[in-house]
Amino acid sequence: MKIFVAGGTGAIGKSLVPLLIDSGHQVIVLGRSARKAAPFRALGAQVVLADALNKEELTKAILDTRPEVIIHQLTAIPAALDLRKFDRDFALTNRFRTEATDVMLAAARRAGTRRFIAQSFCGWPFAREGGPVKTEEDSLDPNPPAAFSETLAALRHLESAVQEARDLEAIALRYGFLYGPGTGISSQGSTVALVRKRKIPIVGDGAGIWSFIHVGDAARATVAAISRGRPGIYNIVDDEPAPVATWLPMLADAVGAKPPHKVPAWLARFAIGEGGVSMMTRIRGGSNAKAKRELGWQPAYPTWRRGFADGLG
Numbered sequence: 001m002k003i004f005v006a007g008g009t010g011a012i013g014k015s016l017v018p019l020l021i022d023s024g025h026q027v028i029v030l031g032r033s034a035r036k037a038a039p040f041r042a043l044g045a046q047v048v049l050a051d052a053l054n055k056e057e058l059t060k061a062i063l064d065t066r067p068e069v070i071i072h073q074l075t076a077i078p079a080a081l082d083l084r085k086f087d088r089d090f091a092l093t094n095r096f097r098t099e100a101t102d103v104m105l106a107a108a109r110r111a112g113t114r115r116f117i118a119q120s121f122c123g124w125p126f127a128r129e130g131g132p133v134k135t136e137e138d139s140l141d142p143n144p145p146a147a148f149s150e151t152l153a154a155l156r157h158l159e160s161a162v163q164e165a166r167d168l169e170a171i172a173l174r175y176g177f178l179y180g181p182g183t184g185i186s187s188q189g190s191t192v193a194l195v196r197k198r199k200i201p202i203v204g205d206g207a208g209i210w211s212f213i214h215v216g217d218a219a220r221a222t223v224a225a226i227s228r229g230r231p232g233i234y235n236i237v238d239d240e241p242a243p244v245a246t247w248l249p250m251l252a253d254a255v256g257a258k259p260p261h262k263v264p265a266w267l268a269r270f271a272i273g274e275g276g277v278s279m280m281t282r283i284r285g286g287s288n289a290k291a292k293r294e295l296g297w298q299p300a301y302p303t304w305r306r307g308f309a310d311g312l313g
Contacts, residue, residue: 001025001026001068001069001226001227002025002026002028002065002066002067002068002069003020003025003026003027003028003067003068003069003070003071003226004028004030004061004062004065004067004069004070004071004113005017005020005027005028005029005030005045005071005073006030006052006070006071006072006073006074006100006104007030007071007072007073007074007075007096007119008029008030008031008040008045008073009031009036010073010074010075011178011180011181011182011183011215012073012119012175012178012215012218012219012222013029013073014181014182015181015182015215015216015218015219016071016073016219016222016223017029017040017043017045018043019219019220019223020223021043021044021045023223025226026046027040027044027045027046028045028046028047028048028065028067029045029046029047029048030047030048030050030052030058030061031047031048031049031050032049032050032051032052033049034047034049037049046065048061048064048065052074052096052100053095053096053099053100055099055103058100058103058104058107059103059106059107059110062104062107062108062110062111062113063107063110063111065111066111066112066113067111067113068113068114068115069113069114069115069116069117069226070104070108070113070115070116070117071117071118071222071226072096072100072101072104072116072117072118072119073119073222074093074096074097074100074119075093075096075119076092076093076096077089077090077093079184079190080190083147083272083273083275083276083279084147084271084272084273084275084276085147086145086147086148086151086273086275087147087148087149087150087151090150090151090154091150093151093154094150094151094153094154095154097154097155097157097158098154098157098158101118101157101158101161102161104116105161105165105168105170108168109167109168113168114168114169115168115169115170115171115226116162116165116168116169116170116171117170117171117172117173117222117225117226118158118162118170118171118172118173119172119173119175120155120158120159120172120173120174120175120233121155121174121175121176122174122175122176122211122235122236122237122285122286123176123177123210123211123283123284123285123286124141124144124148124275124278124279124283125140125141125144125152125155126138126139126140126141126283126284126286127139127140127141127142127284128141128278128282128283128284130284131284132209132241132284132285133209133241133284133285133286133287134235134284134285134286134287135235135286135287135289135290136174136232136233136234136235136290140152140155140156144275145273145274145275145278146274146275147273147274147275148275158172159172159233162231162232162233163231163232163233165231169230169231170231171225171229171231171232171233171234172232172233172234173218173221173222173225173234173236174233174234174235174236174237174286175213175218175236175237176210176211176212176213176235176236176237176238176285176286177210177211177212177213178212178213178214178215178218179212179213179214179215179304179307179308179311179312180214180215180216180307180311180312180313181215181216181312181313182215182313183215185212185251185312186312186313187255187312187313189312192251192255192312195248195251195252195255195257195260196252196255196256196257198252198257198258198260198261200248200260201260201261201262201263201268202244202245202248202249202260202261202262202263202280203244203262203263203264203265203268203272203276203277203280203281204264204265204268204277204280204281205245205281206243206244206245206246206248206262206280206281207243207244207245207281207282208243208244208278208279208280208281208282208283209241209242209243209283209284209285210241210242210243210244210247210283210285211235211237211238211241211285211286212237212238212242212247212304212307213236213237213238213299214238214299214300214301214307214311216300216301216311217236217238217299217300217301218236220297220299220300221234221236221291221295221297221299222236224295224296224297225295228294228295228296228297229291229294229295230294234290234291234294234295235286235287235288235290235291236288236291236297237285237286237287237288238288238299238301238302238303238304238307239288239299239302239303240302240303240304240305241284241285241286241287242285242304244280244281247304247308248260250305250308251308254308254309254312255308255312265277265280265281268280
């Protein structure tokens with residue numbers, strides 16, 4: 001099958017492209033520079049160079065290659081996030097989720113593309129009420145923290161575009177918090193570096209529920225979505241959503257760090273803002289039941305407990 005991958009240099013893309021090639025697919029990777037594209041050519045992928053935010057260039061790249069499937073993994077997330085200025089740090093990613101999504105869907109229709117798969121997110125966007133674990137049918141947050149509002153609006157835009165694309169098979173994969181090689185939660189990652197320095201504390205009661213997914217499992221779920229599953233939204237997370245107060249000390253232990261400090265929510269608010277405090281104390285996790293049932297997918301790391309011990313890379 002001919003598959004166009006936008007965002008091949010991201011954490012998921014780096015795992016995804018080799019899996020696609022090994023599965024016998026003809027892979028076209030969207031690149032912005034010949035230097036960054038070189039590793040994909042070495043793997044056997046075709047590379048097309050274009051600016052993902054240039055409508056004409058992106059459209060031409062898709063029309064010239066006429067893929068059967070488009071996989072949209074474009075992000076530009078800084079290694080060090082300022083949770084007080086979350087929307088600022090996600091500004092470019094939000095353009096990919098809005099502008100680039102619309103351009104790719106329009107080009108997909110013109111190119112006769114059968115299936116469109118886009119990256120979304122599972123976790124803090126859920127409404128912070130009700131039970132601790134949400135399904136794809138549950139509501140997103142109607143009143144997110146102010147610094148997160150533009151990013152949630154971009155995710156809503158992407159998911160709405162997917163759900164309204166009746167003329168092709170469109171899917172949004174809501175990946176959980178990524179860990180493993182190439183992510184911030186890896187042996188040499190930026191988040192783990194902060195954990196080792198005890199700079200990520202348990203805030204308040206640490207009751208915020210996080211859903212994790214190993215980057216390799218995220219890539220495998222994406223491969224499954226090429227040929228399985230109905231159009232719509234899928235949570236791609238492991239089997240064990242967990243509160244910060246549970247997973248953070250275990251991550252610290254896994255990387256040889258001392259246990260995290262504990263700080264009251266009112267004090268943490270000065271450092272990480274209302275959104276950061278919400279992530280540590282109020283957010284909800286996601287259920288993977290639909291993805292396992294309809295995509296025929298099972299995570300190799302069914303729980304972050306095993307993944308933190310064996311899969312950080």
